[in-house]
Structures are given as structure tokens and as C-alpha cells.
Amino acid sequence: MNRLRAWLPALAWMGVIFAMSAMPGDSSGQTSGRLVHLLLSIISFLFGQDAAAEIDIETIHLLIRKGAHMTESAILYFLYFRA
Numbered sequence: 001m002n003r004l005r006a007w008l009p010a011l012a013w014m015g016v017i018f019a020m021s022a023m024p025g026d027s028s029g030q031t032s033g034r035l036v037h038l039l040l041s042i043i044s045f046l047f048g049q050d051a052a053a054e055i056d057i058e059t060i061h062l063l064i065r066k067g068a069h070m071t072e073s074a075i076l077y078f079l080y081f082r083a
Contacts, residue, residue, distance in 0.1 A: 006082070006083045007083045009079045009082070009083070010076065010079035010080050010082075010083050013072075013075060013076050013079050014076065016072075017072055017076065020072075028065075032061060032064050032065050032068070033061065035064055036057060036060050036061050036064060039060065039064075040052050040055065040057070040060075043055065
């Protein structure tokens with residue numbers, strides 16, 4: 001029973017990854033797009049409209065999506081290592 005309890009978080013996270021990978025690309029893109037707009041709003045508030053206007057939105061969008069993949073893999077590694 002202790003082994004199952006140790007592996008349960010890793011297995012649950014694998015399920016989360018599987019469910020997120022089954023999302024259509026449009027839905028996933030909208031989610032990360034909202035995060036890009038939030039980030040641009042924060043930059044605009046802190047540094048002004050000119051600073052926000054100079055940022056390449058596509059690059060930020062790519063970095064957020066790749067960062068999300070790296071983060072979910074890092075979490076899985078941590079849970080696997082812990083188990």
C-alpha cells in the first residue's frame with residue numbers, strides 16, 4: 001500500500017499530462033494567448049505602452065508554450081524521483 005501511495009502523485013500527473021495533450025490546438029492556444037495578454041498588460045502597467053508595443057507577441061507565446069512543456073516535464077521528473 002505504501003508503494004501505491006508513493007506512486008499515486010506521479011500517476012495522477014501523468015493523467016493530467018495525457019488530458020492536456022488531448023486538448024485541441026485551438027483551445028490550448030487560447031489558454032496560452034490569455035496568459036500572453038496578461039503578461040503584456042503587466043508590462044504595459046509597469047513600463048508603459050511603448051515597452052509593451054516593442055515586444056514580439058509570437059516569441060512570447062512560443063516561450064510560454066515551451067516553458068509550460070518544460071515545467072510539466074520537470075514536475076513529472078520530481079514526482080517520479082520522489083516515488
